[in-house]
Amino acid sequence: MEKAFKITGEVMEKINRFAVQPLEEKDVFCFSLTLCDNDIDRDGERFSDEALDKLAKLFIGKTGIFDHDPKGEKQTARIFDTHIKSFDGRLTSDGKPYLALCASAYMVRTGANADLIKEISGGIKKEVSVSCAVARQICSVCGADRNKSACAHIKGRQYGEKLCYVTLDEPTDAYEWSFVAVPAQVNAGVTKHYDVRREESRTVSKLKGELSQAAKRLAAAYECVRGDVLRLSYFCEPFYSAQQVAKMTENMDILQLIELRAALEKQVQGTGDDDGESFITRLPDKDDNTDYTV
Ligand SMILES: [Zn+2]
Secondary structure (H helix, E strand, O other), X not given: OOEEOOOOXXXXXXXXXXXXXXXXXXXXXXXXXXXXXXXXOOOOEEEOHXXXXXXXXXXXXXXXXXXXXXXXXXXXXXXXXXXXXXXXXXXXXXXXXXXXXXXXXXXXXXXXXXXXXXXXXXXXXXXXXXXXXXXXXXXXXXXXXXXXXXXXXXXXXXXXXXXXXXXXXXXXXXXXXXXXXXXXXXXXXXEEEEOOHHHHHHHHHHHHHHHHHHHHHHHHHHHHHHHHHHHHHOOOOOOOOHHHHHHHHOOOOHHHHXXXXXXXXXXXXXXXXXXXXXXXXXXXXXXXXOOOOO
16 A cells, blocks of 8 residues: 655655654655545544544644554654545445545664665555544434444444444544554555544533532522421411421432422312321321332
8 A cells, every 4th residue: 555656856855844854865764654544444433534534634744653563663654744545436345435535654764774765665564553532423323422432333234224333423532643554444454443432531520510509500499498397287187386397307208399399289179088187297208218108
């Protein structure tokens, strides 16, 4: 997939934007590679066309790693240019025009990477892994954004006419790329690792905010119903002080309080059971929250 290409003055200009010391043509080795594409890969995922455009910008200047070296010496290359490549008439497995994100990278020639450069020139290195963060992961069946809420569909399964796959959209960052052994993307021989941790923590903090709002609303509703119970109990027999009623209702949840309020309202309106039993004697045991009826 990757191949060496001719270095022009324009290429050197682009490369030198990233070089600490100005480099000359003889100092560098350049090659092109495919980073990722918009086809559904072996993981049941694809990048949207818009995601490829965004990644094309994000990957410029990013470093790639060759960690094949048995001596553990990591060699690096840097992407200095990217472009989206379309292929006449070629379609993705779901029938969309096939697009690939291609990159040009350079390595500074050293004694240590001479063998690696030979390998790349000979086309031996094949697989690229990309690492990025995406803000949206859209289910093809129901349209749910899995970064925000899970859905029940399983990638790779057929639901009626629809195959379930996930579209990776709105990349927020590109981290690095590297040559690896096992490709995930069918066409490009590319694997990808995307990082959803930041998006997850955003989801968690959003949920925490919602939970805290819900807790506030519930507390306000609880106090409101408890106030009603205290007021209504004033008119019921036998009479208990506000403190006594407050003590008796302190372990009730809001549903029990609502039931009690309804019973008190009936008693006050004279429509309750006329069995002489007061509402207080029918309060639940402190430890028994089930089967509570007034
Ligand atoms: Zn779904």
